[in-house]
Amino acid sequence: MLCLMAGIASASGILERRAHAQGIVMPIKGFAFRLIGIAQVAGSIGVVAPVATGTVSVLTSLAAAGLAVVMAGATTLNLREGRRITAFVNLGLMAMCAVVFNAFWS
Numbered sequence: 001m002l003c004l005m006a007g008i009a010s011a012s013g014i015l016e017r018r019a020h021a022q023g024i025v026m027p028i029k030g031f032a033f034r035l036i037g038i039a040q041v042a043g044s045i046g047v048v049a050p051v052a053t054g055t056v057s058v059l060t061s062l063a064a065a066g067l068a069v070v071m072a073g074a075t076t077l078n079l080r081e082g083r084r085i086t087a088f089v090n091l092g093l094m095a096m097c098a099v100v101f102n103a104f105w106s
Contacts, residue, residue: 004044010037068097
């Protein structure tokens with residue numbers, strides 16, 4: 001759910017405008033930033049939808065793996081920018097994605 005909300009905020013441009021208003025320099029801007037948001041939204045839906053509908057559960061694990069990759073990239077960018085607390089949150093989200101992947105891949 002957290003990835004879904006963050007993805008919607010990223011895809012719609014809300015986070016980018018807020019960062020600009022606060023004087024924060026974003027390492028990724030424009031279309032690339034929105035594309036990451038779209039990937040977060042798609043991954044979040046992909047984690048929940050197969051389980052909720054009872055369809056192919058392997059899609060849940062693949063979506064969780066995709067979200068883990070997105071979170072790994074976010075962790076790297078946040079560490080590079082010196083945002084250690086945000087990077088720690090991203091690591092936690094990545095760990096949760098790994099747990100979901102492991103649970104549904106088996």
